[in-house]
Amino acid sequence: MGIPRSPKGRARETIARLAQEYPGSERDLCALAHQGPFQLLVATILSAQTTDERVNMVTPELFQRYPTATDLAGANPEDVERIIQSTGFFRQKTKSLLGMAQAVEERFGGEVPDRMDDLVTLPGVGRKTANVLLSVGFGLPGLPVDTHVTRLSRLLGLTTAKDPVKIEQDLNAIVPPAERGRLSLRLILHGRKVCIARRPQCEVCVLNDFCPSSTVRAKTRS
Numbered sequence: 001m002g003i004p005r006s007p008k009g010r011a012r013e014t015i016a017r018l019a020q021e022y023p024g025s026e027r028d029l030c031a032l033a034h035q036g037p038f039q040l041l042v043a044t045i046l047s048a049q050t051t052d053e054r055v056n057m058v059t060p061e062l063f064q065r066y067p068t069a070t071d072l073a074g075a076n077p078e079d080v081e082r083i084i085q086s087t088g089f090f091r092q093k094t095k096s097l098l099g100m101a102q103a104v105e106e107r108f109g110g111e112v113p114d115r116m117d118d119l120v121t122l123p124g125v126g127r128k129t130a131n132v133l134l135s136v137g138f139g140l141p142g143l144p145v146d147t148h149v150t151r152l153s154r155l156l157g158l159t160t161a162k163d164p165v166k167i168e169q170d171l172n173a174i175v176p177p178a179e180r181g182r183l184s185l186r187l188i189l190h191g192r193k194v195c196i197a198r199r200p201q202c203e204v205c206v207l208n209d210f211c212p213s214s215t216v217r218a219k220t221r222s
């Protein structure tokens with residue numbers, strides 16, 4: 001099989017190879033510990049500017065005390081701040097969490113909505129978080145674009161855009177709906193484990209024979 005030369009061809013091969021490297025469903029691939037869309041939404045809001053491991057350290061107590069949106073909507077902000085303080089930006093995150101919970105309770109009957117247009121109206125929820133909820137929480141098409149997805153999709157020549165919304169649009173045009181959430185999560189894992197920003201390990205990358213940015217491929221051409 002020849003080297004894929006179009007963005008669509010590279011996307012198709014990337015999907016196939018990363019699926020072998022990082023098997024599993026969206027739920028399997030998601031590093032945030034959660035049970036159900038509400039917990040996932042809380043954990044995703046908390047994950048801003050911190051690690052998934054740190055989030056997973058604070059959410060057990062948070063979920064035990066506030067298991068539903070109704071419970072969290074009526075929480076004392078100082079109690080929430082104490083629980084999530086180690087995740088950083090805890091005051092703003094508390095404001096977002098309580099605002100989100102109140103909106104879910106008042107406008108959606110206590111159930112997290114499963115439409116992009118509704119999700120992005122919630123405090124603390126942008127397109128990236130909404131796409132996490134759609135793909136991981138509801139099993140619907142959704143392609144979250146974080147820094148890893150941005151970097152790897154550009155390195156792979158799947159897009160030339162820098163704006164996350166434009167990157168999402170470019171990827172959606174060449175990635176089948178059922179693969180979007182899984183591809184995003186696999187690109188994140190690959191970016192953390194292999195295609196590391198400061199020291200990419202091109203020599204062990206399963207995409208190195210067709211990635212336009214691969215140092216291994218560059219050597220074989222020279």
